Amino acid sequence: MRRWTPYWLALPAWLWLAIFLVVPIAAMASVSLTTGNLIDGFAQTFSVSNYSDAIAKYSTQFLRSLLYGGIATVIMLVLGYPVAYWIAFKAGHRKSMFLFLLLLPFFVSFVLRTISWGFLLADDGILFGTLKGWGVLPEDFHVLATTVAVIGGLVYNFLPFMILPIYVALERVNPTVIEAAYDLYASRFATFRRVVLPLSLPGVFAGVLMTFVPATADPINAQVLGGTGNTMIGNIVQTEYLVNNNYPTASAISFTLMAVLLIGIFIYARALGTENVLEAAAR
Amino acid sequence: MNNPLLRGLTQSRYSRRDAIRVAGFSAAGLALAACGVQGQKAAAPAPSAAADFWSTQKKNGTVVFANWPEYMPEDQAPLKQFQQATGISYEYKEVIQENAEFFGKSEPQLRAGQPLGYDIIVMTNGIQLGKMIQLGYLTALDHKQLPNFAANAGAKYKNPAYDANNTFTIPYQAGVTGIAYNTKYVDEDITSIQSLFDKKYEGKVGMMADAQEIGNFGMFAVGVDPDKSTQADWEKAAAKLKEQRDQGIVRKYYAQDYIDAVAKGDIWLSQAWSGDVFQRQLAGEPVKFVVPQEGGTIWIDNMAIPKGAANPVDALMLMDFLYKPEVAAELTAYIQYVTPVTGVQEILAAKDDKDSKALADSPLIFPTDADYAKLRSYRTLTNAEEPVFNGLFQTITQG
Numbered sequence: 001m002r003r004w005t006p007y008w009l010a011l012p013a014w015l016w017l018a019i020f021l022v023v024p025i026a027a028m029a030s031v032s033l034t035t036g037n038l039i040d041g042f043a044q045t046f047s048v049s050n051y052s053d054a055i056a057k058y059s060t061q062f063l064r065s066l067l068y069g070g071i072a073t074v075i076m077l078v079l080g081y082p083v084a085y086w087i088a089f090k091a092g093h094r095k096s097m098f099l100f101l102l103l104l105p106f107f108v109s110f111v112l113r114t115i116s117w118g119f120l121l122a123d124d125g126i127l128f129g130t131l132k133g134w135g136v137l138p139e140d141f142h143v144l145a146t147t148v149a150v151i152g153g154l155v156y157n158f159l160p161f162m163i164l165p166i167y168v169a170l171e172r173v174n175p176t177v178i179e180a181a182y183d184l185y186a187s188r189f190a191t192f193r194r195v196v197l198p199l200s201l202p203g204v205f206a207g208v209l210m211t212f213v214p215a216t217a218d219p220i221n222a223q224v225l226g227g228t229g230n231t232m233i234g235n236i237v238q239t240e241y242l243v244n245n246n247y248p249t250a251s252a253i254s255f256t257l258m259a260v261l262l263i264g265i266f267i268y269a270r271a272l273g274t275e276n277v278l279e280a281a282a283r
Numbered sequence: 284m285n286n287p288l289l290r291g292l293t294q295s296r297y298s299r300r301d302a303i304r305v306a307g308f309s310a311a312g313l314a315l316a317a318c319g320v321q322g323q324k325a326a327a328p329a330p331s332a333a334a335d336f337w338s339t340q341k342k343n344g345t346v347v348f349a350n351w352p353e354y355m356p357e358d359q360a361p362l363k364q365f366q367q368a369t370g371i372s373y374e375y376k377e378v379i380q381e382n383a384e385f386f387g388k389s390e391p392q393l394r395a396g397q398p399l400g401y402d403i404i405v406m407t408n409g410i411q412l413g414k415m416i417q418l419g420y421l422t423a424l425d426h427k428q429l430p431n432f433a434a435n436a437g438a439k440y441k442n443p444a445y446d447a448n449n450t451f452t453i454p455y456q457a458g459v460t461g462i463a464y465n466t467k468y469v470d471e472d473i474t475s476i477q478s479l480f481d482k483k484y485e486g487k488v489g490m491m492a493d494a495q496e497i498g499n500f501g502m503f504a505v506g507v508d509p510d511k512s513t514q515a516d517w518e519k520a521a522a523k524l525k526e527q528r529d530q531g532i533v534r535k536y537y538a539q540d541y542i543d544a545v546a547k548g549d550i551w552l553s554q555a556w557s558g559d560v561f562q563r564q565l566a567g568e569p570v571k572f573v574v575p576q577e578g579g580t581i582w583i584d585n586m587a588i589p590k591g592a593a594n595p596v597d598a599l600m601l602m603d604f605l606y607k608p609e610v611a612a613e614l615t616a617y618i619q620y621v622t623p624v625t626g627v628q629e630i631l632a633a634k635d636d637k638d639s640k641a642l643a644d645s646p647l648i649f650p651t652d653a654d655y656a657k658l659r660s661y662r663t664l665t666n667a668e669e670p671v672f673n674g675l676f677q678t679i680t681q682g
Contacts, residue, residue, distance in 0.1 A: 038390070039417055039666050060682070118540075124548045140486070144549060145535045227535045228528050231681040239681060242387030243494075244673055245414070 032251035042248060050252040058236050058253065065233040066260070068147070069216030072154035073162075076211050077204065079155070080162035084203075085196075087163075088170035099167070102160050114153055114224045118144060121225075145227025153221035158214060162207040169203025170196070205272055213261055233257055333423035337595075346597035347374045349401035351584070353562070354456070356617040365604045371597050379405060381538065383493075386411035389589075393420045398591035402598035405455050408445045408583050409495055409661050410669060412452070415587070417666075421451040422588040428599045429453065431606035439655070440623035443583065445663055452585035453602060454623035456558075456614070459581050459647060459658060460496055461574040463555030465545050473552060476503050476575040480527050489544055489553030490524075492536040494676040495661050496580070497524060500554055501676070503577040509662050514671060521675045528679055536680040545570055557647045558620040565619075572647060574657055581650075581658040583623070619648060 032050055036042035055062070087098045105113060120127055123142045131137045143149050173196055181191040219234030226232075233253065240250040348362070355362070355375060362373050378401075379385045385406070389399055406412045415421050426433065432453050440454045464473050468487070479488050479500065491497050499509045501520030512520075527533055534550050542559045544550045546568045560572035586605075588598050604610060608626035615622045616631065616639060632643035646654050664672055 037666060037670075038414065122547045122549055142486075142549070223538075224540075228533050229682060236681060239677060243383040244670065244677075245387065245390065246670070 028251045028254065031247050032255050034248045036248075038245040038247075050248045051256060054249050054252045055256060058233065061231055061233045061236050062257070062260070064231075065216045065257075066264075068151055068154060068222075068232060069212050072151050072158070072215045073208055073212040075151070075155050076159050076162040077208065080159055080207065081166055081204070084163045084166035084170055088167050088173075099164075102163060106160065110157060111220055111224070114157065114220050117149075117153060117156070118224055121149065144225060145230075147226075147230060149225040149227075150221050150230050150232075153225045154215045154218060157218075157221065158211040161210040161214075165206035165210065166200060166203040169200040169206075173199045201272060205269065208268070209265060213265075216261065217257060333425070336422070337425040337428075340596045342371070342596045342600070343594045344370065344597070345372050345374070346402045346594050346601050347376065347400060348403045348598075348601065349376050349378050349399075350403075350405050350455075351379045352377045354405070354584075354618055356613060361605065361610045361613050362601075364610065365601055368604070369600055371600065373601070376401070382407050382409060382411040386414065390414075390418075390420075393418070393590060396591065398593060399589050400593075401589060402592040402594045403586050403602060404589055405584050405586055406452075408443065408585060410664060410673075412585065412587075413445060413663065415589075416446065416451050420590050422590055422592065422595055423450055424453065424588065424602075425599060428596070429603045429606075431603045435606045435608055435611075435624050435626060437623050437625050440583065444660070446585070452587045453606075455584045455586045455605070456618060457581060457583045457621040457623060459557040459574060459579050459621065459650070460491075460499070461555060461557060461572055461579040462552055463542065463545050463560045463570055463572050464552035465548055465550075466569045466571055468548060468551040473571075473573050474576055476500060476577045478552060478575075479554070480504060480523070480532060482530060482532065484551055485530070485532050486534050487551040488527075488532050489535060489537050489541045489550040490527075490533050490680075491541070491554045492538050492680045494673045494680070496554060497536070497680060498672065498676045499580045499659070499661070500524075503575065503579075503659075506577070508578070508659055509580070510660050512662055514668075517672055517675050521679060524676070524679050528682070542570075558618060561619040561645075561647070574647075574654065576657070578657050578659050580661065581621070581655075582661060615648065616642060621648060621650065 030044065031042065033044065033046045033048070034042040035045045035047055035050070083102075087095055087102075091098050119125060121143045122128070123144065124132070128137060128141065128143070132139060132141065143152075177195060177199075178191060181195045186194065216232075217234045219232060219238050222230050222232040222235055237250050237253050237257075240246045240253065354377070359375060362375055366372055385404075392399060406415065426449070432449075436453070440457070442448055443454075446452045462473055462476070462479065469484075478484070479490070490500070498517060498520060501524040502509045502512055502516055505516070505519045505523050507516040507520065535544075537544065537553065541550070541553045541555060542563060545553050545555070546563055555572060557572055560570050563570045586602050588595050592598060605614065606624055608624055608630055611622050611624035612627045612630040615627050619642065628643050628649045631639045634640065642648055650658065
């Protein structure tokens, strides 16, 4: 009897996983293998043509999303690491204030924040209108409705999710380890490269995970800040589901995206030499 | 071989047993969920069934009205008058932003037989309203309880092609899709749809993302009446629109936010809905609206009672109340779209203030017969045609 106690105790967790993860995913998998339309119903045909059709039809948007997500993630890493480093090592007793400032914009809804960028970056808006008035920028200069705006929006919206995990990892670096490196005649750069950076890698891993995945799947930035030819795969899922009511195709795209992202993450985890993905993410 | 990348990629950390276990779970889950989605196509309701339904319904003293934003005077005067006249209290909710989105979100609820919580909804004639009717998600109206509609609805707004005999819907407002332009940047009078395809406005043209809206304008541009169009016409229109896109003329395909972009000058001219532009003009912004000589579209927003509505009799009473000319005139004065109610123009013309007189004289709120001749309706698409039509135009707006 006692032997089973741990399993009984874990039961709520298993139920949680079953109800909120396994069942929805299974239902989505099932829908992705149906054919039909909303009026006549969707029949379970186990036909995989939904997948091949969706990939063939939307390969451009798939690749574009991965590209935008990837570029945005790299930019976030380049911008975010120094910020996290500075807050962790140099901010002293003001650390919590800086972390609060970092999170402050998140008290406003995601969509509203993105729409405000639309106002700030308007062709004749506060910023560019003024600069154009001074003759600094040419009359037809614009940022909205371009790739730059979409990637910029992604970077802005997800940046704290990159900074926070890196900060947590850096915060845990024991200062005596760094002192030891100096004692052993390591230069400042060598200390960073051989001591601090490796110790912060789990944070970098978690940060990349938390930004690349949502940035790649995000529909809002492309819709609000993008122009023609900036449609991302999230927008396609939305259209297929809400406008075309084509539930099988929408599910197939979602699944494909999930698979691509998971494979990418595993390759990345191994490349980083992380022993175990889940362990690193949990740290 | 000390390269961590290679080592990581080549070493196996997951046993075969793990893989089989995962596969087993997935298969079990799939088997559990495999059921498909039932079709809901409803047979046309027998008239007797509708009569039976209505004979059992009573006035409940409350009604919930779901509508689009900025589609009711801010003081809600027409609704307050309704409350005074009938003693029915109302709840007014601005919850409908887009037909497709509203339908997409409501559909699973309606399919499951759950009430939406609204007694009146407003939807444009088009693909989604057609689906609501086909799927049996709307309650057949009892026209015996709609005397004002019978007496005051304009002839053009009765018995429409998308809902024969107004079985399920009666119009709330109508509107025109034409071209809006910012006179600060555009110094000519726009008259033709070809201006939207003019290289001169490269990067300064807005088009709508909705497949039917953009498709219709593509068809006007190649000289086709959307109402009578065939698949070959759609392809021709799509080719024209693709060229417009590839030349960089279109800045963006807009959902609702085009009018802000025109007012701010991000775009100089755009496909637009008439009422949106009037509201901006009242705010003093330099925007103008025109129905191109090649044609524009007229669409109708319809009131309907969703299946499972809690207060259908109260809903009918409110729908009918809005067909009193003096109530409809108040709506028009604020909303500034085309009213389906006759007699409103005379009421506005008889008022003393300048704004009301201007409204009464506006051909875009009260189109003349010559204007109506230029206006076309959305084409009703069959279930087989819809994916073809949507697919053709979505590859342009979502390329």
